[in-house]
Amino acid sequence: MLARQSDPIIAVATAPGRGAIGVVRLSAQAPLLAAFSKALLGLDLVPRQATLVTLKDAEGDTIDQVLALYFPGPHSFTGEDVLELQGHGGPVVMQLVLARCMALAHRSDERNEGAWGQVGKPGALPRLRMAEPGEFSQRAFLNNKLDLAQAEAIADLIDASTEAAARSAGRSLAGDFSREIQHLLNALIHLRMLVEATLDFPEEDIDFLQQANAQGKLTALVDQLNTLLPLTRQGVLLKDGIRVVIAGQPNAGKSSLLNALAGAELAIVTPIPGTTRDKVTQTIQIEGVPLHVVDTAGLRDSEDVVEQMGIERAWGEIGQADVVLFLHDLTRWTEPAYQRDEAQIAAHLKQSRGGENHNQTPPWLDVWNKSDQASPEVLSGINSGLVSGPVLSAKTGEGLNDLRAQLLQLAGWTGASEGLFMARQRHVQALLKVQDHLNLAQAQLACAMPALDLLAEELRLGQNALNEITGAFNADDLLGVIFSEFCIGK
Numbered sequence: 003m004l005a006r007q008s009d010p011i012i013a014v015a016t017a018p019g020r021g022a023i024g025v026v027r028l029s030a031q032a033p034l035l036a037a038f039s040k041a042l043l044g045l046d047l048v049p050r051q052a053t054l055v056t057l058k059d060a061e062g063d064t065i066d067q068v069l070a071l072y073f074p075g076p077h078s079f080t081g082e083d084v085l086e087l088q089g090h091g092g093p094v095v096m097q098l099v100l101a102r103c104m105a106l107a108h109r110s111d112e113r114n115e116g117a118w119g120q121v122g123k124p125g126a127l128p129r130l131r132m133a134e135p136g137e138f139s140q141r142a143f144l145n146n147k148l149d150l151a152q153a154e155a156i157a158d159l160i161d162a163s164t165e166a167a168a169r170s171a172g173r174s175l176a177g178d179f180s181r182e183i184q185h186l187l188n189a190l191i192h193l194r195m196l197v198e199a200t201l202d203f204p205e206e207d208i209d210f211l212q213q214a215n216a217q218g219k220l221t222a223l224v225d226q227l228n229t230l231l232p233l234t235r236q237g238v239l240l241k242d243g244i245r246v247v248i249a250g251q252p253n254a255g256k257s258s259l260l261n262a263l264a265g266a267e268l269a270i271v272t273p274i275p276g277t278t279r280d281k282v283t284q285t286i287q288i289e290g291v292p293l294h295v296v297d298t299a300g301l302r303d304s305e306d307v308v309e310q311m312g313i314e315r316a317w318g319e320i321g322q323a324d325v326v327l328f329l330h331d332l333t334r335w336t337e338p339a340y341q342r343d344e345a346q347i348a349a350h351l352k353q354s355r356g357g358e359n360h361n362q363t364p365p366w367l368d369v370w371n372k373s374d375q376a377s378p379e380v381l382s383g384i385n386s387g388l389v390s391g392p393v394l395s396a397k398t399g400e401g402l403n404d405l406r407a408q409l410l411q412l413a414g415w416t417g418a419s420e421g422l423f424m425a426r427q428r429h430v431q432a433l434l435k436v437q438d439h440l441n442l443a444q445a446q447l448a449c450a451m452p453a454l455d456l457l458a459e460e461l462r463l464g465q466n467a468l469n470e471i472t473g474a475f476n477a478d479d480l481l482g483v484i485f486s487e488f489c490i491g492k
């Protein structure tokens with residue numbers, strides 16, 4: 003994509019389908035777009051002023067009445083000249099506008115080669131092509147209109163599934179997260195300067211590091227990073243949400259729990275075991291955090307081929323879950339056969355979640371259902387602390403709030419979304435790399451005779467990891483992966 007950065011690009015910037023308004027966006031280097039817009043619309047546009055104009059095809063027939071907006075670079079979204087045509091949002095109308103622009107741009111019997119403006123007819127826009135996903139935002143990044151974290155926030159704002167996620171993405175787009183990273187960078191660069199000065203002037207008697215309190219500055223930098231890292235993880239939760247899988251034996255109430263959490267009848271509920279044969283997924287939100295809840299087939303030994311397929315898929319979903327809700331049926335809890343099957347499922351769950359010590363993988367949560375139908379003996383045991391985990395009734399809704407709170411706690415949510423910025427998993431990984439390098443730097447600086455060249459290298463690597471977040475230090479393949487996830491026209 004980067005090799006074709008100089009090409010003019012065009013795309014429909016609004017969502018596919020019918021709508022009141024549709025927008026076609028063009029971006030090109032000056033002065034070609036100004037000449038093109040005059041040839042297309044028959045007038046000179048006043049920069050940043052909406053102009054109502056009739057758009058016609060090559061034969062002079064009307065295509066649509068559009069609002070035309072011209073943004074000369076560098077004062078535009080991409081940093082290049084940008085033209086936006088806002089017309090009626092029918093897909094046929096948008097395709098006609100696109101076709102007219104493409105036909106005008108390439109109107110020449112000659113090949114569009116050589117210097118721009120020296121081939122084709124006046125107003126031609128050589129090499130105009132359809133934009134690739136995220137290419138407008140990529141050009142904004144490459145032209146220093148925004149950094150990489152802000153560019154990612156554009157896609158996150160569009161994809162936000164909750165109000166809290168949208169507000170947090172807006173803060174990241176406004177630069178809140180980038181400013182936190184820049185504060186870290188400034189402190190790290192200053193610390194590198196002190197170390198490099200000591201390396202460059204070893205003959206001096208002045209100990210630059212002690213005099214400048216390098217140890218204290220490094221400690222403050224680590225503390226600042228340790229404060230930012232949990233906030234970044236919170237931002238990831240707002241973006242990606244939590245994948246919650248409901249598992250358990252048939253008729254434990256898994257489908258009822260999904261319906262209760264979603265507040266709608268999404269899954270079929272019957273007293274017949276094995277009703278759920280395939281996964282049912284619904285996204286809900288708790289305190290602004292998206293939860294992707296998956297109801298699965300009941301876990302048991304079955305000779306039904308279709309049910310076996312559903313059970314295999316259930317175990318597959320369990321292996322990919324952030325949190326597993328192991329649902330127990332309190333009305334059958336005292337039955338020996340039921341307890342035996344529960345123990346088998348628990349053993350399989352431990353294996354699928356990483357063994358007995360599954361601290362490094364997301365845990366499961368024991369959930370006790372049908373409290374409204376449980377016997378007095380079972381309820382007495384519950385009240386005496388016989389079981390751990392939320393006790394609820396998916397039928398009546400009792401205990402659901404406790405379940406919601408424990409779900410968020412397991413996922414690592416602290417409950418503070420105000421002022422939070424959006425983040426991505428790659429940002430967390432970058433900060434963890436910075437943390438590792440700073441810890442190694444601290445270990446070097448704590449030595450009686452620190453190896454200053456190794457200290458300087460750890461600080462340099464830490465700075466490079468920070469730069470990966472905002473894109474100040476990046477590889478072309480990283481840009482390709484990030485911007486390919488954007489929608490076309492953005």
